[in-house]
Amino acid sequence: MPRRLCRQRCAVPVIARYDPRMVAQVFATPDAAVAGIGDGATVMVGGFISAGSPSNLIRALVRSGPTGLTAVANNIGLGDLLDELCEHRQLARVIATFAIRASGGRTSRFEQQYRAGEVELELVPQGTLIERIRAGGAGLGGVLTRTGLGTIVAEDKRIIEIDGEQWLLERPLRADVALLKASRADTLGNLEYRLAGINFNPVMATAADLVIAEVEEIVEAGEITPERVGTPAVFVDRIVACPPIPVRWEG
Amino acid sequence: MPRRLCRQRCAVPVIARYDPRMVAQVFATPDAAVAGIGDGATVMVGGFISAGSPSNLIRALVRSGPTGLTAVANNIGLGDLLDELCEHRQLARVIATFAIRASGGRTSRFEQQYRAGEVELELVPQGTLIERIRAGGAGLGGVLTRTGLGTIVAEDKRIIEIDGEQWLLERPLRADVALLKASRADTLGNLEYRLAGINFNPVMATAADLVIAEVEEIVEAGEITPERVGTPAVFVDRIVACPPIPVRWEG
Amino acid sequence: MPALTRELIALRVARELEPRTVVNLGIGLPTLVAGFVDPADQILFQAENGILGYAGVSDADYDPDLINAGGQPVDLVPGASFFDTATSFAMIRGGHVDVAVLGGLQVSAHGDLANWFVPERGGGSVGGAMDLAVGARKLIVAMAHVTRDGASRIVAECDYPLTAARCVDVIITDLAVIDVSANGLTLRETAPGVSADEIVAATGAPLAVPADIPEMRL
């Protein structure tokens, strides 16, 4: 019987053949780990400014060169590696919470391309962005929030009235691929996060058809304390160990 | 300016004066920790069968004697301490996922009182119960799920159609009080869970006006690894250390 | 008519599971399945109460914090993890569990499942069944083919309250393995010593019977 639910696919399937495996595949390099991400893919990118940002995977995606990408991420801007995807104009659309500096001064490549009309931007309040992704990963039909009511965020969106109160209906978000960063992985694909490196990573892990994580170290199954697993192995498809690239954000 | 959001109060306020404090108050006994829970209160009870069940707090609530209570819990049944609240008919209503054994045999006091029409029961699918509580704690207006569509669970509930797909609207749940169990607390009120004792506890911690946790040990602030905090201190009002009461469930 | 024991039904269900998948086992008969899988297959069992990677019911000292969703003590495999109920049902409802094995009271010709409410008893418990039926990528129902009174549990339309509509993929009973598709029910295997005719007679819904139905491998 064809499942009515199951993974809701994106409009553009970009991974030719996705073999669902409980045991994550270990890749030798970030470049090998991002292989197969094609033109037009929707790519979620974990991290919050410098914390928990999959910098090696982003650079590998820059090198591998797909275009027409939609990026879903907390931030894209000055000193943010995601901005490097603008160097060769790989982005067609960005869904983010921080993208344009409120103050003037130097501008990111993303901002320049946005102002030139070369890339679209959907600004989403942070709490709404994470709930939309969570809904996409948890099989929920949407999010009912007060955030954004009475603002331009609510334009063209449905308002649901419940017992006389108004709620903004925000739609689930899913992606073809999620690029994540964790501190450690085990060979099954369990991920352990460190400090404020958690942020968007665990929820994005639930909402993409292909989940790729860069970590600082891969250990044997059983070496991560079971209660310290931040993303259970079922959500993770590919892992690669590489030294993190430290980044200092310039807003 | 009076906040439009903030904590949505229950219809029956039962804690005469709730003093919001970031630093949890430490109580010497479970009986002292549950003081002030009055008749007609809605009480969420963490735990899943024997795991993470606040048995000492439940027994203290039995001893303190308020009646007309609404209990929100995963399970109530044979060998389940929550059933002891039925001994003196303290429960008016139960919202749960397991309450009546599908097979015959011995019946719990709860089941006897339910069949005698002395207590109401709202059976809620487990995934819907946790999302309703999460919505109550996270300031969301409801849950849109496929679970229960086309079943008696959907009776008298609103169906929201989004892009031709139907979703069942389930309403947020909050309580006056939550009784929780964790492994350790620190003096600020941070909670650390152990093994499968996590379950409903962290989400219930977000959705009650007064949150009371029993733990096996209270340690100094800073002794719980920051990434191992399962419930941040902001959610916890009262803590008490006491030896756990082991319970074997009989379904 | 020789019918499989509960253990043999569980064994046959275990044979249906593919290596390296995530599987949720319902309370009752399905729980027995964990005892029949080959550890080399690296199947990870998920429990609604917040475990990925338990290894079947435990003989160890009873730890109240280490149980499956049926309240039974369990062992863990290396790489097991614990999480809260919200994450557990995000996993289930979001389509991340490959297979759920649930018990059944009735399954209809359309794959509707009724397994949580017994009208004769006037009650039941829903637990995680509705979420599993809606969210698991494949749903296997393991049950006795007929009731103690001899009525078929496989019916044209369920008269018990539903768990979910059109959710069942495979029915494994003490008599047969039956596939469910949009076109209805198709017999795939017979229990040893049971004929296709006997199965058709014990089934309360139209059952397609292809030529050369193999006997179950047990």
Place this chain on the structure above:
Amino acid sequence: MPALTRELIALRVARELEPRTVVNLGIGLPTLVAGFVDPADQILFQAENGILGYAGVSDADYDPDLINAGGQPVDLVPGASFFDTATSFAMIRGGHVDVAVLGGLQVSAHGDLANWFVPERGGGSVGGAMDLAVGARKLIVAMAHVTRDGASRIVAECDYPLTAARCVDVIITDLAVIDVSANGLTLRETAPGVSADEIVAATGAPLAVPADIPEMRL
């Protein structure tokens, strides 16, 4: 007219915070507030990116995984915790943060806030501001009273795009502390050396001025 420095505005905001509360500080001026609270007050600072209990901007070696929501390295207090963004905004949206301190571009007489989109620049970033404005139990806006061009940031109606309507409780500027209620704006304190008349003149919305307005304690 003598106006407070950014640091002194932050100091006055810090004086507004009650002991043992949970406070979120927005990017920019509000971040400075962490440097002016008394550690004995046990105020816990929450950051949208998933920290409860940071202690202000850090002098330590830069750890990319230990930053606040503005990207600045921070120190921790004993008992700090980390959590994911979903939990962080459950905390914010669910009314568990006692006070949010946000910067502002405009605040209206009704307590509407505009602080994320600069029409002249044709853009902005929303971050967590909308959720904080809707979810925090008390909202303090800390900003310069007038723009560089001398226009009041306190207006009858905002003409910048809103962050949220009717959300501001207190406005703290380089000139004054102003309370916002359903009845409008009321002057509570003046900056040292600034007269109530000067504040009324610099305010683009009706401002009630009770008798005997005290000067700020700094």
